[in-house]
Amino acid sequence: MMQLVLTVTTVLLSLAAGGAIIRIARGPSLLDRVLAADVLLAIVGAALCIDMAVNRHLNNLMLLVAVSLIGFVGSVTVARFVADRREKSRES
Amino acid sequence: MNPETFSADTVIDAVSAVFMVVGALMSLAAAVGLLRFPDLMTRMHAATKPQVLGLFLLLFALGLQMRSWWVWPVLGVAWIFQLLTVPVSAHMVGRAGYRTKHLHPELLSTDELEAVVQQAAGKRGFGDDDAATDRR
Numbered sequence: 001m002m003q004l005v006l007t008v009t010t011v012l013l014s015l016a017a018g019g020a021i022i023r024i025a026r027g028p029s030l031l032d033r034v035l036a037a038d039v040l041l042a043i044v045g046a047a048l049c050i051d052m053a054v055n056r057h058l059n060n061l062m063l064l065v066a067v068s069l070i071g072f073v074g075s076v077t078v079a080r081f082v083a084d085r086r087e088k089s090r091e092s
Numbered sequence: 093m094n095p096e097t098f099s100a101d102t103v104i105d106a107v108s109a110v111f112m113v114v115g116a117l118m119s120l121a122a123a124v125g126l127l128r129f130p131d132l133m134t135r136m137h138a139a140t141k142p143q144v145l146g147l148f149l150l151l152f153a154l155g156l157q158m159r160s161w162w163v164w165p166v167l168g169v170a171w172i173f174q175l176l177t178v179p180v181s182a183h184m185v186g187r188a189g190y191r192t193k194h195l196h197p198e199l200l201s202t203d204e205l206e207a208v209v210q211q212a213a214g215k216r217g218f219g220d221d222d223a224a225t226d227r228r
Contacts, residue, residue: 005109012116016142019123023135031132031189035139038181039126042142043119049150050112053157058166065170072177079184082192 006054013050017043034078041071108153115153118146132194136182143178147171 020043023036045067048060118141125138151167189195190205197203 001105001109005112009112009116012113012120016116016119016123019120019127023123023126029132029192029194031185031192031194032135035132035135035185036126039119039122039139039142042122042139042146046115046119046142046146046150049147049154050116053108053112053150053154056157058158058163061166061170065173068170068174068177072181075181076184079181079188082188 002054006050009050013043013047030078030082034075038071038075041067104156104159108156111149111153111156115142115146115149118142118149122146131196131199132189133186134199136186136189140178140182144175147174 017040020036020040024033024040027033027036045064048064048067052058052060122138122140122142125141126135129135129138148171151171155164155167
């Protein structure tokens with residue numbers, strides 16, 4: 001049964017990652033791309049979780065926390081950058 | 093049906109399998125929402141699903157599969173960490189999106205920030221704000 005679950009979730013997560021990558025490529029603004037990259041990181045975390053659950057090990061747990069930390073720092077930094085740039089262009 | 097076939101192991105496996113499939117469906121729902129929704133705010137709404145609920149379901153399935161008690165606090169810490177960081181980054185992205193006018197005002201039912209923005213713009217002069225609206 002675990003192999004069936006692994007196949008089903010692999011297909012679902014692959015479709016989801018494809019959709020997020022399409023949005024990254026097509027997204028009209030920078031913030032859309034940041035949001036889609038965040039979703040892509042969440043999908044990577046989901047894949048790590050499923051790998052751990054199916055194979056019954058905990059090797060990826062720290063990597064999961066690190067991935068969510070990278071998503072946090074990345075989106076906050078880019079959001080600050082977007083806001084900052086607009087403030088400067090308004091003043092000039 | 094023989095009740096012996098429903099051992100605790102089978103039940104736990106079935107529950108965690110259902111949780112894993114639903115958690116993967118959350119990611120797919122987020123991708124569909126990213127592709128179909130019209131602007132940044134609605135896409136942010138869709139993007140939260142795998143980050144909180146999807147991760148919760150998958151960590152729960154992982155805890156069920158490990159069959160030991162000491163993993164639950166570790167998984168709880170991982171989930172609470174995500175729960176603390178996701179609202180902050182969503183707040184920052186939403187704030188930057190509002191400031192750079194990445195939204196369709198006709199799709200909003202209420203805009204509670206508009207009065208504040210108008211008041212602040214009135215103190216500073218309306219010329220800047222009109223230019224910003226045109227640039228959208």
